[in-house]
Structure formats: structure tokens, C-alpha cells
Amino acid sequence: MSRDVLDRAPDDRVQILDPTGEVVAPDLLPDLEEATLHAMYRDMKFCRRFDERMISLQRQGRLGTYASLAGQEGSQIGSTYALSEADMLSFQYREHGAVVSRDLPWEYLLYWMGHEDGNAALADVNVFPLNISIAGHIPHAVGWSWAAKLRGDERVGVVHFGDGSTSEGDFHEGLNFAGVFDTPTVFFCNNNQWAISVPRERQTASATIAQKADAYGFTGVQVDGMDPLATYVVTKAARERALGSLEDAPADGTNADSDASDRLRPTLIEAVQYRFGAHTTADDPSVYRDDEEVKQWRERDPIDRFELFLRNRGLIDNGHIEAVEAEVEETLEDLLDRTAAYEPDPREMFEYTYEEPTERLEDQRAHLESLRSTHGDDALLEDE
Numbered sequence: 001m002s003r004d005v006l007d008r009a010p011d012d013r014v015q016i017l018d019p020t021g022e023v024v025a026p027d028l029l030p031d032l033e034e035a036t037l038h039a040m041y042r043d044m045k046f047c048r049r050f051d052e053r054m055i056s057l058q059r060q061g062r063l064g065t066y067a068s069l070a071g072q073e074g075s076q077i078g079s080t081y082a083l084s085e086a087d088m089l090s091f092q093y094r095e096h097g098a099v100v101s102r103d104l105p106w107e108y109l110l111y112w113m114g115h116e117d118g119n120a121a122l123a124d125v126n127v128f129p130l131n132i133s134i135a136g137h138i139p140h141a142v143g144w145s146w147a148a149k150l151r152g153d154e155r156v157g158v159v160h161f162g163d164g165s166t167s168e169g170d171f172h173e174g175l176n177f178a179g180v181f182d183t184p185t186v187f188f189c190n191n192n193q194w195a196i197s198v199p200r201e202r203q204t205a206s207a208t209i210a211q212k213a214d215a216y217g218f219t220g221v222q223v224d225g226m227d228p229l230a231t232y233v234v235t236k237a238a239r240e241r242a243l244g245s246l247e248d249a250p251a252d253g254t255n256a257d258s259d260a261s262d263r264l265r266p267t268l269i270e271a272v273q274y275r276f277g278a279h280t281t282a283d284d285p286s287v288y289r290d291d292e293e294v295k296q297w298r299e300r301d302p303i304d305r306f307e308l309f310l311r312n313r314g315l316i317d318n319g320h321i322e323a324v325e326a327e328v329e330e331t332l333e334d335l336l337d338r339t340a341a342y343e344p345d346p347r348e349m350f351e352y353t354y355e356e357p358t359e360r361l362e363d364q365r366a367h368l369e370s371l372r373s374t375h376g377d378d379a380l381l382e383d384e
Helices: 034-059 073-081 096-100 108-112 117-125 138-151 163-167 169-181 210-216 228-243 291-298 302-312 318-340 346-350 359-383
Strands: 088-090 157-162 185-191 219-224 267-272
Touching: 034 073, 034 096, 034 228, 034 302, 034 318, 073 096, 073 157, 073 185, 073 228, 073 267, 073 302, 088 138, 108 117, 108 318, 138 157, 138 169, 138 185, 157 163, 163 169, 163 185, 169 185, 169 210, 185 228, 210 219, 210 267, 219 228, 228 267, 228 302, 346 359
Parallel strands: 088 157, 157 185, 185 267, 219 267
Antiparallel strands: none
């Protein structure tokens, strides 16, 4: 994939498919195998249904506070499919699709049910644990990328975050370090127009988020985040630029003395999109945005757009769609059955609070054990 797609003005938004599924930039259309296109479609459909089920489970009291991804399937699936399985993903908390693209370990659901085993399982698919503190993971992703560069690994670090993160100091510190040391990092900003109730225009006076990369000495590009093929192409090009030529990279991890056009370079991608639902299940978006705005953005639905593209090319039909939907339901039921059978150990809540348990923590642990020995776990649950 040519890196030329990155060499355009930050406000020159990359788009391949329009909302009707028509190809508007044939020169950018990636040459993907039919099986890959089918897999992308399946994963996008899975994401939407996963989202619906997770919200339903939260309303039933079977899941904790959950962050919906609906509307952002195109950016999450498109960008992740552009990567190598060895590349490291670091995400905020809404990019469930990135994990779906890595075959979604069933333990992932456990995290949203309050069990840290769900986070631990992500390491097996080269995904950092999800991050709740806004932008706090960005410097860590840059540090990992720098280490990969120093080792000479052909791996890229991709860090997802929202538009609200660009107002945090961690964002600027991470990008500044990446620019100075030319780390192989792809910064992927999911600009979904709202940071909880704060609109995009209240985050920054910059015309785009992509142009912020200029201050740190590398490329920023804006892409239609509801177009999975556009996000694929841009992320693929950013990955190639991030890897550059490892043989030419100085041992100290900088490229300060190199004028090579193919040197390692980070990229800031701003994926313009919209979240259809609430910020989380603890939020009421009707308080700060109107239905007409949501309706207008729903006309750009990434799944509808991609489905129309595939239909127009004769790659799917009603039978294929029905088969995908049936497989998605079956897979989800299996995931939920496995999580329902999980039996957590209540003592684990004391294991990772401090490196050395405090006296108060030990007293709490002893109190729990006393209650369990007297009443049993079932009785404790009934008391709740």
C-alpha cells in the first residue's frame, strides 16, 4: 500500500465508500481477497450484536458499566485488519471491535463483569489491558513502540483513544516523545464528536485533530471513520511508514541525523465518526444532543455502507447475511454460556491492590473468610 495517502492536508479527509456504498476513490480501493472482505463484514456485524447484548446484560444487572461502540465498527475493524497479528494494540475502553478482530477471548466479557481475568487474557492476542483513565495509556504505548524499535522488531504499536483524550497532557507528552524519537507508533483518534457531554468544538480551536501532529514533527491524516475500507488503507499506510527501514535506524533510537524519506515515522490518524448510543450505560445522551443529529449520522452507518458495497459487487446476498447473523448469535451464546459458568474466587479482590498488603487489607480479608466459613458463599450472595 502506497504511503501517498498520508501525504495530504489534514483536512483532506480520506474516503473510499460513500454512505450508499459507492466507490468514490477507485485509486485507493484496496486489493483485498473475498474471504477478507467477508471476515470484515462478519466482525462488524458481530460488533453491533455484541453491543446490543452487552447493554441488555447491563440493564439486567449481569454486567457492570459498559461503553457502547455502535457507529464505530468501521474504524475499529478496518484499522485492525490493516495490522500484523504481532503488532501491539492499546485501546481506551470503547474499541471492542479491535479485540473482536483478534478473535475475542471469551474471558474479555469477564472484565465487564468485574473480574480481572478478562484483562489478563488480552495479553495472549497482543492487546494491552483496556484503560479507563483518559489518555493515560498513550505514553505507555509510545514506550512499548520505542522498545520495539530499539530491539529491531518488525512490530508497530497502535493506540486508540477518543477526541476527549486530545485535551489531556498524556496525549501531548506521548506525541511529543514519539516525534522526537521517531517511534513506530500509530495514534488512532476515534473522533466520535462527543467526550461524554462535551462536543468536539469545545475540545480544541484547531480545525482538525489531525493537524496537531504538525507540532510534533510528523504526519496527521483525517479519514472517514465510518468507512472500513478507508480506515484500512490509511492504517496500512501508517504502519508501513512506522516501520520504515529498521536497518537505517540509529542505535540510540532517534532519527535525528537521517534524511531518508523512508525513515521510521509515527502517524496521527483522526477517524471522523459518531457514537450512536450513550457514552456509557451510566449516561443519558438526550440531555445534551438532539435526535435529529443522531438521525443524520445514522444515515452514514458503517455496516449498511459496507453491506451495500459487498452487495453491489455480488459478494454477498440475503442468504449470506442470514448465515452470518445465525453464526454471530451462536458464537455470542457460547461466550455467554462460558462466562455464566465461571466461578470467581472472592479472595482475588485483595491480591492486586498493593504489592505488600496493608494491615487494614489483611483485616478485611480475614473478615471475608470468617463470613464465608460461617455462612458460605451462597448465603453471602443472598444477603446482597
